[in-house]
Amino acid sequence: MAASAVSSLARSAGVTARPLATRDAPWLRYTLTAVALGFLALFLVLPLVAVFAEAFRRGIGAYFAALNDPDGLHALKLTLLTAGLAVPANLVFGVAAAWCIAKFTFPGKSLLITLIDLPFAVSPVISGLIYVLLFGAQGWYGLYLNAENPWLPGLQAWLYEQDFKIIFAVPGIVLATTFVTFPFIARELIPLMQTQGNDEEYAAITLGANGWQTFWKVTLPNIKWGLFYGVILCNARAMGEFGAVSVVSGHIRGETNTLPLHVEILYNEYQFVGAFAAASILALLALVTLVLKSLVEWAHARRHAASAAS
Amino acid sequence: MNFSHLPRLAAAALAALALAGSAAATSIELLNVSYDPTREFYFEYNAAFATHWKAKTSDDVVVKQSHGGSGKQARSVIDGLRADVVTLALADDIDAIAKHARALPVDWQTRFPHNSAPYTSTIVFLVRKGNPKGIKDWADLVKPGVAIITPNPKTSGGARWNYLAAWEFAKRKLGSDEAAKAFVAKLYKNVPVLDSGARGSTTTFVQRGIGDVFLSWENEAFLAVKEFGANKFEIVVPSLSILAEPPVAVVDKVAKRKGTAEVAKAYLEYLYSPKGQDLAGKHFYRPVDPAAAAKYASQFTKVELFTIDQAFGGWSKAHQTHFADGGTFDQIYLKN
Numbered sequence: 001m002a003a004s005a006v007s008s009l010a011r012s013a014g015v016t017a018r019p020l021a022t023r024d025a026p027w028l029r030y031t032l033t034a035v036a037l038g039f040l041a042l043f044l045v046l047p048l049v050a051v052f053a054e055a056f057r058r059g060i061g062a063y064f065a066a067l068n069d070p071d072g073l074h075a076l077k078l079t080l081l082t083a084g085l086a087v088p089a090n091l092v093f094g095v096a097a098a099w100c101i102a103k104f105t106f107p108g109k110s111l112l113i114t115l116i117d118l119p120f121a122v123s124p125v126i127s128g129l130i131y132v133l134l135f136g137a138q139g140w141y142g143l144y145l146n147a148e149n150p151w152l153p154g155l156q157a158w159l160y161e162q163d164f165k166i167i168f169a170v171p172g173i174v175l176a177t178t179f180v181t182f183p184f185i186a187r188e189l190i191p192l193m194q195t196q197g198n199d200e201e202y203a204a205i206t207l208g209a210n211g212w213q214t215f216w217k218v219t220l221p222n223i224k225w226g227l228f229y230g231v232i233l234c235n236a237r238a239m240g241e242f243g244a245v246s247v248v249s250g251h252i253r254g255e256t257n258t259l260p261l262h263v264e265i266l267y268n269e270y271q272f273v274g275a276f277a278a279a280s281i282l283a284l285l286a287l288v289t290l291v292l293k294s295l296v297e298w299a300h301a302r303r304h305a306a307s308a309a310s
Numbered sequence: 311m312n313f314s315h316l317p318r319l320a321a322a323a324l325a326a327l328a329l330a331g332s333a334a335a336t337s338i339e340l341l342n343v344s345y346d347p348t349r350e351f352y353f354e355y356n357a358a359f360a361t362h363w364k365a366k367t368s369d370d371v372v373v374k375q376s377h378g379g380s381g382k383q384a385r386s387v388i389d390g391l392r393a394d395v396v397t398l399a400l401a402d403d404i405d406a407i408a409k410h411a412r413a414l415p416v417d418w419q420t421r422f423p424h425n426s427a428p429y430t431s432t433i434v435f436l437v438r439k440g441n442p443k444g445i446k447d448w449a450d451l452v453k454p455g456v457a458i459i460t461p462n463p464k465t466s467g468g469a470r471w472n473y474l475a476a477w478e479f480a481k482r483k484l485g486s487d488e489a490a491k492a493f494v495a496k497l498y499k500n501v502p503v504l505d506s507g508a509r510g511s512t513t514t515f516v517q518r519g520i521g522d523v524f525l526s527w528e529n530e531a532f533l534a535v536k537e538f539g540a541n542k543f544e545i546v547v548p549s550l551s552i553l554a555e556p557p558v559a560v561v562d563k564v565a566k567r568k569g570t571a572e573v574a575k576a577y578l579e580y581l582y583s584p585k586g587q588d589l590a591g592k593h594f595y596r597p598v599d600p601a602a603a604a605k606y607a608s609q610f611t612k613v614e615l616f617t618i619d620q621a622f623g624g625w626s627k628a629h630q631t632h633f634a635d636g637g638t639f640d641q642i643y644l645k646n
Contacts, residue, residue, distance in 0.1 A: 137390030137411060163567075168391040250391040251376045252341060265377075268509045269349055270537045 051283055054276035066274040067281065071254045075262035076281060078170065082245075082258060083238040086178040090234050094185025095227065099219070101186075102193030103201070113190070119182045127179050128247025135166040168250030173258065176244040181234045188230030189223055196222055228296060232289050239285055337370030338573055343393035345380035345467050345556070346509035347530040351593035352397070358589060359580050363573065371573055379507030380467030387411065387561065394565045394574040397558045399467020399508075401425070402625040402633075404559050413563040427555035428581035429595035432615055433468070433475045435546040436515065436524040436531040443522045447548045448479040451523065452496040459521035461511045462504040463632075463639050467556070469508070470633060472525040475552040477632070478621045482550065495642035516543070527554070528610070529594035545611075553615040 056063050066072070097116060101109060119127060135141045150156040166172050200222065204214045220227075242260040249256045257265065259282050266275035344352060356373040363371045376383065376391065380399035387393050388411045398404055401419055408416045419426045437445050443456050451458055461469040473494065480493035502520060505511040508530055515524035516534050523546075526534070531545050558578045565571040580586050587597040591606035622628035632638045 132389050135390075138388060142390060165392070167389065168386065250386055251378055252374050252391075253376070255374055268346075268513055 048283060051276055051279050054272060055280040057276075058273050062273050063277050063280075066271070066277040069274065071257065072259075072262055072266075072274070072278055074254045075257045075259045075278070078173070078257070079239050079259040079282075079285075081170070082174050082177050083235050085174045086181055086238045087231060087235050089178050090181055090185050091227075091231060093182070094189060094230060094234075095223075097186045098189035098193050098223075099215075101190050102196075103198055116183050116186050119180050120187075124180055124241065124243030125247055128176050128244035130179070131167055131172055131176055131248050135172065141166065167248045168252070169256060172248040173245050173256060176248045177238050177241050180241050180244045181238045184234035184237060185227065185230035188226050188233070192223055192226040193219075225300075228293070232293050235289055236286055240282065337372055338570060340371060340373045340394045340570055340574060340577060341376065341392060342373055342395050342397055342577075343376045343383050343387055343391060344397040345383060345399040346377055346507040347468070347512075347527050347533070348397060348556075349375070349377050349509075350533065351529075351589065351595065354593070355581070355586060355589050358585055359577055362580060362583075362585070363576065369573075371577075373577065377509070379461065379465040379510075381465045382506060387413070392564045392568070393561050394568065394570050395558065395560050395578055397556065397578075399554070399556050400470060400625060401555070401557050402470070402629045403467060404557060405626060405629075407561065411563070413561045414559055415562070418559045419557060421560075422558065422578060423582060424598045425555055426557040426559060427598070428558060428578075428586065429556070429590040429597055431528045431554045431556065431595055432551045432613065433471050433525060433548075433554065434528045434531050434551065434613075435548060436526045436534060437522065437544050437546050439542050439544060441544055441546065445523050445546055448476055448550070449483070451476070451500065451525075452493060454500075456500050456523065457502050457521040458497065458500045458523055458525060459503065459505075459511050459515040460501055460525040461508055462506055465506040466508055466511075468527050468530070468554075469504075469511075469525075470628075471527075471552050471554045473632065473639065474618065474622060474628060475548075475550070476525075478552065478616060479548070479550050481621075491638055491642065494638070498643055528596075532594035532609075547611040547613050550614050550616065552621075553617045555617075 055066075097112065100106070101113060133139045137146075144150055145156060145160055147156065164171075166175070200218050201214050204218045209217065240260055241258075242264075245258055246261060249258070249261055251257060251261060251265070253265070259278055263275050263278045263282070266272075266278060342352060342356070352373075352375055356375070359373065360371050363369060376386075376393070378386075380403045383391075384396070384398060384403035384406050387396060387407050396404055396407065404414075404418060405416070408414050408418055422428070435445055437443070443453075444450065445456065450456065460472050463469040463473050476494050476497055477490045480490035481487060484490060484493065503514055505514055508527055511524060512526065512530055512534055515521050516538060524531070524534075528545075531543075535543050535545060558581065560571065560574045560578060562571070565574045581590070582599065584599065584602065587599040587602035588605070591597045591602050591609075594609070596610060597603045597606065618625060618628060622631070630637070
């Protein structure tokens with residue numbers, strides 16, 4: 001309100017006499033732009049260029065030979081699998097949590113919001129250690145398996161027979177990644193859904209829609225851009241997570257190494273081309289998500305324009 | 311955008327991922343949990359063993375590797391990392407597995423020859439070309455302005471050997487444990503960064519260019535010189551060093567469960583074969599077999615070596631005194 005009042009005042013004062021506060025000297029504008037661009041180049045573009053330059057230092061042949069390493073391919077597969085499980089899990093949770101928080105009031109709501117932020121607050125190493133303490137051989141799960149007189153001896157025998165591997169195996173990596181990337185989608189959606197309010201849902205329900213229809217036809221289309229952005233962030237972090245995964249992985253090559261861990265291993269083994277080739281794949285995965293995002297945005301804008309024209 | 315397809319799409323994606331995740335494995339698989347500097351050695355040894363085992367039994371065996379600081383690796387095995395065999399930097403770490411996880415008998419060290427150490431090594435100094443700080447022996451390390459790179463003795467096996475070698479040198483030179491403690495405390499004052507494993511320290515010294523001298527496993531020092539050229543680094547052998555015996559053991563609890571006890575034992579026994587010993591020498595370990603030792607003798611400088619049993623009464627005693635919580639390392643390092 002206040003902003004529009006100010007701008008209408010400014011307009012009535014005449015277009016030529018813009019207020020002093022919004023008229024910057026050209027040198028200031030150029031300096032600020034140059035500083036921003038320089039910063040971007042130094043901290044974003046240069047490292048990216050360095051990764052690719054190192055990866056291709058010994059030629060394209062060496063680059064592809066390094067990529068064709070079975071351990072590296074396995075690491076790539078594991079990274080995609082982990083993200084493919086962690087992101088949908090957080091998608092469902094994030095939408096549900098944001099829905100609860102934004103559309104309803106209930107006791108313990110602020111506690112839930114705080115809990116959602118917990119993975120942001122704790123160090124990833126701690127996130128990994130939590131699972132070692134829970135599922136490690138010396139953790140609760142291990143103690144239960146080795147207990148002399150356990151509760152539910154049948155369950156103990158069954159678990160022993162099944163021989164589930166949780167930490168130092170894929171489930172632990174997925175769990176740790178899910179934990180670390182927990183808040184991304186929920187945090188993206190909560191403010192969005194709070195600003196949108198409940199009016200459209202109320203309207204849908206008054207018109208006879210059931211809960212499920214309201215969700216698919218009203219709520220979801222309203223939040224889809226926020227959701228999409230949350231998924232991208234969540235996915236990027238899930239594929240790049242190092243600390244938490246490092247604690248629960250056990251670093252078995254060709255089995256429990258994700259791409260970030262694989263990069264570290266190769267670097268430590270003086271295989272620089274391999275390390276940076278793997279790093280370039282990680283960077284490419286990130287670029288692909290960005291391109292996907294732009295594509296969807298473009299398609300959305302086009303459809304918008306088409307519907308506006310008709 | 312129509313969202314009613316989403317659940318089905320997600321289900322299909324999950325199914326595809328699950329399929330991609332489950333690779334068919336028909337051959338025997340072993341997991342060797344090892345310490346940092348053995349990467350290159352076991353990479354070659356595993357291939358040699360697979361050939362040997364295939365010829366002997368016509369079974370395929372794939373050995374998977376996990377590397378890290380020795381103490382950290384032992385911790386992982388205790389926490390449930392399913393190692394069929396452990397090949398760690400020192401007996402203390404395998405003792406910990408025997409004690410805390412009861413995964414192998416406490417007398418594990420008697421099950422293979424030479425205290426279960428198929429190769430030995432020692433601690434040497436890696437310095438920058440031309441040795442600008444003039445480092446010749448342990449005594450030069452405590453001089454002011456010398457930056458020393460060594461890993462953390464709490465997590466790294468190599469670092470514990472470093473620590474004990476420095477201690478024994480000082481004790482012989484200065485006459486008492488008290489003086490030795492002061493010497494080692496002074497030495498650690500010169501350490502700008504403690505990495506968790508030997509390979510991390512190598513990277514710090516070699517690639518990041520931090521420090522004047524790197525207290526290193528002999529084989530790790532040779533590898534750094536080989537990878538980066540003798541025009542960048544030099545190896546300095548001190549007047550006295552410790553005989554490091556990195557031991558190997560089958561983790562019975564895991565191997566029995568996985569049905570790999572026999573092949574795991576054969577895997578470690580093959581380390582003592584002429585082929586295994588030759589590979590150890592090739593990767594700058596000191597082979598225990600006299601023939602292989604003679605073949606590679608020329609690459610190692612002669613140095614007076616003492617054993618941990620002579621100087622410290624064995625690993626469990628050394629661990630209690632120096633590396634357990636509140637031990638001498640905690641005392642000197644917390645004081646720094």
